[in-house]
Amino acid sequence: DAGVIQSPRHEVTEMGQEVTLRCKPISGHNSLFWYRQTMMRGLELLIYFNNNVPIDDSGMPEDRFSAKMPNASFSTLKIQPSEPRDSAVYFCASSSGGNSYEQYFGPGTRLTVT
Amino acid sequence: AQSVTQLDSQVPVFEEAPVELRCNYSSSVSVYLFWYVQYPNQGLQLLLKYLSGSTLVKGINGFEAEFNKSQTSFHLRKPSVHISDTAEYFCAVRPGGSYIPTFGRGTSLIVHP
Numbered sequence: 001d002a003g004v005i006q007s008p009r010h011e012v013t014e015m016g017q018e019v020t021l022r023c024k025p026i027s028g029h030n031s032l033f034w035y036r037q038t039m040m041r042g043l044e045l046l047i048y049f050n051n052n053v054p055i056d057d058s059g060m061p062e063d064r065f066s067a068k069m070p071n072a073s074f075s076t077l078k079i080q081p082s083e084p085r086d087s088a089v090y091f092c093a094s095s096s097g098g099n100s101y102e103q104y105f106g107p108g109t110r111l112t113v114t
Numbered sequence: 115a116q117s118v119t120q121l122d123s124q125v126p127v128f129e130e131a132p133v134e135l136r137c138n139y140s141s142s143v144s145v146y147l148f149w150y151v152q153y154p155n156q157g158l159q160l161l162l163k164y165l166s167g168s169t170l171v172k173g174i175n176g177f178e179a180e181f182n183k184s185q186t187s188f189h190l191r192k193p194s195v196h197i198s199d200t201a202e203y204f205c206a207v208r209p210g211g212s213y214i215p216t217f218g219r220g221t222s223l224i225v226h227p
Contacts, residue, residue: 031213042219043204056214091157101208102148103215105157
């Protein structure tokens with residue numbers, strides 16, 4: 001399997017622009033997580049989907065952030081409008097059912113908002 | 115709410131020396147425990163996990179961890195580190211019945227030649 005795929009790997013944008021990050025989870029995995037990693041705050045969970053349904057979005061910072069999972073093989077995280085404080089590395093992770101629930105992380109998208 | 119404390123933000127060590135990275139968690143109810151490693155510019159990868167059974171768990175790259183329920187700890191150890199072990203290490207705890215793990219802030223392991 002190719003693992004979790006994220007695109008783009010790097011994104012540089014200007015403040016106020018819309019940013020869309022994409023994720024393809026591992027085939028057969030039914031849980032998907034979006035995380036944000038910064039030096040200041042560490043690894044933060046933004047949103048968790050199970051079977052394509054958002055279960056916990058309490059970590060989404062504000063209304064500028066939105067996430068969708070239209071099908072089992074694709075998810076997006078959108079920031080509109082973007083701000084410099086959104087600069088971070090955004091990770092997507094997926095996991096399968098069963099007791100282990102270990103997560104498989106993608107390589108991340110490094111977002112820089114100027 | 116569950117919390118995870120990694121007591122050391124940075125651990126410098128010389129090559130071939132032993133190392134221990136500490137992890138404590140807040141809740142003593144049924145938990146699943148994980149250690150992940152993050153190499154520069156990469157995502158996190160699973161090193162090892164404790165689900166049940168033997169409290170000593172062996173993982174990849176020669177790492178092992180011991181689950182101590184009474185001390186609510188899950189410390190990671192390696193008897194002899196290599197330069198290539200330089201990375202960020204994250205402890206994660208998932209309460210039984212929850213799909214969502216809580217991650218620690220990470221410990222940066224720096225191996226010097």
